[in-house]
Amino acid sequence: VTGRRSGALTALLLLGATAGCGGGGKPEDPFVAPPAPDCAAPPRAPSVSVAAAPAGPASDPGCTPPAAIMASALPASRVIHLGTQAVNASVPFTIPAGTGAFSIILQAVAASAANVVFNGSPSLPNTPVPLRLVAPGGRAFFDDTVTPFPAQYPGAGAVYRGGRHGIGTFTVPNTSSTAAAWARGAPAGTWGLVVGDYASECTAPGSPGCSSGASTAGVYDVTVVLRSGPVPSTGTIDVNFYVVSSTLTASAASANADVARMLSTLGGIYARGGLCLGQVTFLDVPGWARARFAAGVNGLPSGPCDNLSQLSKLSRNDGALQVFLVDDIVQGGQGGGRVVGVDGAIPGPSGFGGTIASGAVVSTADLDLRTSCGAAPDYTGCGADAVAAVVAHEGGHWMGLFHTTEMDGVNFDAISDTGTCDCTRCLPSGTGCGQALLTADFCSQGACAGTENLMFWLVGGDGLTAQQGQVMRGNPLVR
Amino acid sequence: VGSLLLAILLAATPPAPSGAELRARIDSYLRTIHGHIGAEEWRRLGPEAVPVLEAIARSTQELPTRRAGAAWALVHLQGASARPVLDALLGDRGAPFVVRSAAVGGIGATVAAADLRAALAPALAAAEDVRLRARAASVLASPTGGGCEAVRTLVAGEPEASRPFFADASERCAR
Numbered sequence: 121v122t123g124r125r126s127g128a129l130t131a132l133l134l135l136g137a138t139a140g141c142g143g144g145g146k147p148e149d150p151f152v153a154p155p156a157p158d159c160a161a162p163p164r165a166p167s168v169s170v171a172a173a174p175a176g177p178a179s180d181p182g183c184t185p186p187a188a189i190m191a192s193a194l195p196a197s198r199v200i201h202l203g204t205q206a207v208n209a210s211v212p213f214t215i216p217a218g219t220g221a222f223s224i225i226l227q228a229v230a231a232s233a234a235n236v237v238f239n240g241s242p243s244l245p246n247t248p249v250p251l252r253l254v255a256p257g258g259r260a261f262f263d264d265t266v267t268p269f270p271a272q273y274p275g276a277g278a279v280y281r282g283g284r285h286g287i288g289t290f291t292v293p294n295t296s297s298t299a300a301a302w303a304r305g306a307p308a309g310t311w312g313l314v315v316g317d318y319a320s321e322c323t324a325p326g327s328p329g330c331s332s333g334a335s336t337a338g339v340y341d342v343t344v345v346l347r348s349g350p351v352p353s354t355g356t357i358d359v360n361f362y363v364v365s366s367t368l369t370a371s372a373a374s375a376n377a378d379v380a381r382m383l384s385t386l387g388g389i390y391a392r393g394g395l396c397l398g399q400v401t402f403l404d405v406p407g408w409a410r411a412r413f414a415a416g417v418n419g420l421p422s423g424p425c426d427n428l429s430q431l432s433k434l435s436r437n438d439g440a441l442q443v444f445l446v447d448d449i450v451q452g453g454q455g456g457g458r459v460v461g462v463d464g465a466i467p468g469p470s471g472f473g474g475t476i477a478s479g480a481v482v483s484t485a486d487l488d489l490r491t492s493c494g495a496a497p498d499y500t501g502c503g504a505d506a507v508a509a510v511v512a513h514e515g516g517h518w519m520g521l522f523h524t525t526e527m528d529g530v531n532f533d534a535i536s537d538t539g540t541c542d543c544t545r546c547l548p549s550g551t552g553c554g555q556a557l558l559t560a561d562f563c564s565q566g567a568c569a570g571t572e573n574l575m576f577w578l579v580g581g582d583g584l585t586a587q588q589g590q591v592m593r594g595n596p597l598v599r
Numbered sequence: 600v601g602s603l604l605l606a607i608l609l610a611a612t613p614p615a616p617s618g619a620e621l622r623a624r625i626d627s628y629l630r631t632i633h634g635h636i637g638a639e640e641w642r643r644l645g646p647e648a649v650p651v652l653e654a655i656a657r658s659t660q661e662l663p664t665r666r667a668g669a670a671w672a673l674v675h676l677q678g679a680s681a682r683p684v685l686d687a688l689l690g691d692r693g694a695p696f697v698v699r700s701a702a703v704g705g706i707g708a709t710v711a712a713a714d715l716r717a718a719l720a721p722a723l724a725a726a727e728d729v730r731l732r733a734r735a736a737s738v739l740a741s742p743t744g745g746g747c748e749a750v751r752t753l754v755a756g757e758p759e760a761s762r763p764f765f766a767d768a769s770e771r772c773a774r
Contacts, residue, residue, distance in 0.1 A: 366730060411763035415733035416700060418767075419633070447730065448697045450704070451635065457671050458701065459633045460664050485697035486662040500630070506662055513632055527634045557640060559627030561620065578630040 153586035154353035159387050159396035164356065166387060166397035170374045174404040175362055176434035180412070183425035186228045186286055187476050189341045193437045194471035194596060202313075202342040204229050207320040208251070210312055213344050215256075217308035221293060221347035221594035224250055224313060225469050228286030229339040233319040234423065236333030244318060245423065246333060247283030248340050250290045251316025256309030262292075264316060265324060279534050281466055281522065284477045285424045289469045291595060294520045295534035299590050305350055315340055345471050345596045355598035356398040357390070358440040359515075362405055364431065365447050365484065366414045370402035373445070378487045378504040385497050385508035389574060389582045390515075393589035395598065405434055416448040417481055419462045429476035432464045437473035439597055441515050444481045460486070460579070461510040468518035470597040480514035482507065499580050509579050516575050519595040521588055523577045524570040529558035537585040539569025615645030625651055628672070629665045636668075641675040649676055653684055656698075666694075667701035674705040682709060689721050699725075700734045707738035712745035723753060729761045736768035747772035 157164060192199045202211050215222060226248035235243045253262040262278045278292045292306075293299040317338045322330035363370045373379045387397045404410075409431070418427040435442040451457040464477035472478060484507055492501025499509045522533040529543030530553060541563035543553035548562075556562070560571045560578055572581045575588065584592075592598065616624050625648060628636045641648070655661050655669040670688055673681040688694055689702035703722050710718045715738070722735035736753055739746030750772050754765045 408763055411761075412766045414764055415730040415737065415767065448700055450700070457635065457704070458664065458667055458697070459631070459635075462633045483664060483697070485664050485667075485695060489662050491660045500626075500662060500665070501660075503662060506664075510632060527631075556643075557627075557636070559624055560630070561623035561627065577632065577634050578627055579632050580630055 153589065154394050156391045157354040157394060157396050159391050164396040166383065166400050168374055168383070168400045168402070170370050171401055171403040174406045175360075175436055176406055176409060178406050180408045183430060185424040186230070187424055187429075187433065188474070189227050189229060190437055190472045190474045190478075192225070192343055192345055192471045193439055193473060194345055198346045198348055198596070199471075200344040200346070202344065205315045205340055205342050207315050207317055207336050207338045207340070209315050211315060211342060212310050212312050214310050215306050215308055215344075216346070216348075217305065218349055219306045219308065219346050220302070220349055220351040221291065221596070222306060223289055223291040223345045223467070223470060223596055224253075225343045225345065225472055226250070226283075226288045226290075226315065227341040227343075227472075227475065229341050230337065233333035233335045233337075234285070236318040236322060237331045238322070238327075239329045239331055245283075245285040245421070246317055246319045246338070248286065248288040248338070249283060249316045249318065249321070250280060250288075250313055251320070252312075252314040253278075253290075254312040256307050256311060261311075262290075265321065265327075279522070284421065284465050285429070287465065287469065287475055287477045289465055289467050289477070291467045291470070291520050293594065294467075294591055296536040296587055297534075299587060299594070303350070313342070315342060343472075347594055347596050347598075351590055351594040352394075352598075353593075354394045354396070355593040356396045357515075357519075357598050358399040358401070358438075359397060360401050360403060360436060360438070360440040360442050362403050362431075362434065362442070362444045362479070364405050364410055364413050364417075364444055366410065367447070368445075368484070370404040374402045378490075381493065381502070381504035382487065382508045382511070385505045386512050388497070389508065389512040389584070390592075392582070393584035393592050395589070395592060398599070399440070401440065403436070409434060413446055416450040416458075417444075417446045419449040419451055419459050419481070424476050428462065428464060428479070428481060431481060432476050432479035433474055435473040435478045439471055439599070440473075441518055441597055442468070442473060442479045443511055443514070444479050445484045446481055447483070448485055449481060449483045458483070460506075461514045463514050463517040466517045466522060467520040467595065470518070470595055480511075480518055482510050482514055497582065499582070506579065509574070509582060512574055512582070513579065516584075516588070516592065519592040519597065521575045521591060524573045524575050525558055525563065525577065527557045527577045529553060529562075533575065535585065535587045535591070537587045538573055538575070539563075539571075541568045541570050615643060615647065617645075617647055621645075621647055622651060625655075625669075625672075629655070629668045631668075636672075638675040641672045644676070646676070649673065652676070656684060656688060663695035663697045666698045670698065670701045670705055674708050679709045681705060685709070686721075692727060696728060696730055699728075699731055703731065703734050703738055707741065707743075712743060715739060716746055716749050723749075729757075729764050732757075732761075733764040733768065736765050737771065740768040740771035 255261040319335040322334035460483045486503035489503035492498045497505040524538040525541040546568035652669040685702040685705045719735045725731040
């Protein structure tokens, strides 16, 4: 699979297309993992509290898109608000010297097409994109119409997959090559951003064309947030847990033994990436929200009024990782299919609470199973550990990590020190790409690897590599 | 030509796994985080997967989400023949909500609309858990459920405090 591919086509591939198996090698690891911090000792020990008031409005506000534009909750010195911009607008902004990483957050002001149908594709949500990003000196840094997809890695300067209906987050560095190049900070000076969305990509030269949705009417609020200083060797992340349950409250959760083990296991996993848990806050949600989502959150994204979006809008606008703990996550209305975790977007809009993409949702259905809760984590026999692994995985997505290997074995992250399980060499002979999923048994033999990693597509691994830790600690949420 | 096509088709379909390989495959499928294991993937495992999945679905030693996933997989593999297991899970008042909810979804996927209300009766009358009643109502309210009249009757009979739990079902019926 080579040649030009738009960001929208990238999204299409992630929807499950499996034609072609272009797995590539990964360059050498330029990083050395820092020693894991001691997160149990002061001042790094987590602090647990319960919010005094529920999060979100007291009564159901309903849904009338587009969602309200949120301002960043991060300190003003780290926020560059670029105002309202139409698609194809070229917007300059200045990255100060010593900036380790930055995020661009695009929020829809005026809806253009709700969905886009590229020729021969299923309908895709019209997602804002950083169409082009030019570094100081005029060097092209990112182009959403030509950026190599991870399957063509190495060589990608950045990867963008951070959008949903009407909101997108682009956090860099998120590849090995750029993380290495920016070890002492991002290039300082004037950068240039061209704002886009899928609807406008339909109209771009070289586009595969669209059967519906082509438009250049999109208008977006644009903000750049900075990670000041180089990426630290250790960092701290605050977490808000919203308890959306009919069997647990925020207060009860803060005193629950299974929740305590979940937090301990989560802290242990993140310590491998050089991260400690800081302020952990449990929050209730209003009664209407608890009742509405009690029988199961529908995990299928379908637009700005879907369950995930409406839950995410309840999040506080602060600098914490936002995690909604729910009783169940179902896939669709009738069926019995379910998942255990889902993110609003990858990465999340760090420092922008209250948007439709500002939350990760995790099922607590397994929390109190204690078949095998010994000294070491057991992700299939101890429910608290299983939930911790899912929270850690979704938090990893929020902070910019992709699956090391997707289930098709065709698509991978753009991180060079994570294991790869490529369908062209990891499936048994006689089984072609697209004929089987890359399950743990295929990915744990010979040169096929990655199952031990937290970001493998299946739960069970808890490893984080040096470069994954670097990406996570570069996220604007990490202090 | 037909034989040739059949031969090509068989060559393109990997043989169903067995033994340890089968168990490993099932274990992986039940460990998905947010990936969707499609019906075709489950069916490729073949009939030998049924007793393995049934044991997982019934086991109180397994994670509830794995039990729920196994129950749903049985629907893909067995269709209406999965009904005895689903009925048993739904009727087990000690089973976690997510397991009983999966049974409700499975029954909804395997029972004809005309018989659905009766099949879901244990859930619709589940006084111990309003979530189960709400889940069953959502299944009845789905396009293939055909039970919006029953949903309206059910919601009308619920205490005022419980009605918000039925928002999903009510919205489906309002469409």
